[in-house]
Amino acid sequence: MPAALVASGWRNVERAALAGGVVTGLTARMPDPRRHRSRTLAPDLAEVEAVYAELERRVERLARDCRLSTRCCRFQLTGEIPLLTRGEALLAARGVRASGRKALKPHPQGACPLLGPEGRCLIYQRRPFGCRTHFCRAAGGVMPRALVADLIQRLEAVDEKLGGDGSRTLPEAIAAVLD
Numbered sequence: 001m002p003a004a005l006v007a008s009g010w011r012n013v014e015r016a017a018l019a020g021g022v023v024t025g026l027t028a029r030m031p032d033p034r035r036h037r038s039r040t041l042a043p044d045l046a047e048v049e050a051v052y053a054e055l056e057r058r059v060e061r062l063a064r065d066c067r068l069s070t071r072c073c074r075f076q077l078t079g080e081i082p083l084l085t086r087g088e089a090l091l092a093a094r095g096v097r098a099s100g101r102k103a104l105k106p107h108p109q110g111a112c113p114l115l116g117p118e119g120r121c122l123i124y125q126r127r128p129f130g131c132r133t134h135f136c137r138a139a140g141g142v143m144p145r146a147l148v149a150d151l152i153q154r155l156e157a158v159d160e161k162l163g164g165d166g167s168r169t170l171p172e173a174i175a176a177v178l179d
């Protein structure tokens with residue numbers, strides 16, 4: 001078990017803490033929509049995509065891989081729900097719209113609302129950070145915090161620029177920006 005584990009991106013922080021983990025500071029901030037009303041989102045969403053791309057490079061170097069088991073998408077089994085910053089939620093919402101949906105529908109078995117009927121993520125290319133850091137044991141367990149702390153800080157910086165109020169659970173975060 002690594003000495004320092006990262007728990008950012010998932011709700012069940014207690015589990016990581018019990019495993020000696022470190023919960024990152026996705027602190028609560030009061031939203032101020034006036035701050036970004038007139039700004040284009042493109043640079044901020046590009047930064048979120050750049051963070052994801054860098055994460056994928058690091059994951060590849062560690063020879064870790066998503067096996068598409070979808071276990072981490074089955075919240076009812078794991079008791080864990082990804083947490084999203086505002087930039088992640090906005091990017092995921094674009095994926096939701098691109099899939100033809102206008103709103104999130106609860107999954108009939110309590111899994112992620114973005115787990116499609118064929119057992120595939122509907123927004124896989126735009127899936128959030130927490131879905132990419134492979135908390136799942138099959139992919140090697142929780143990634144060491146030192147490997148991703150800077151990327152989490154970049155997501156937090158985007159969140160602040162967008163007037164976000166810190167991370168929210170995936171269904172809440174995406175529903176809030178789909179309107």
Ligand code: SF4
Nearest residue numbers: 073112114115121131
């Ligand atoms: S967004 Fe996609 S990868 Fe993430 S939990 Fe939902 S279905 Fe799974």
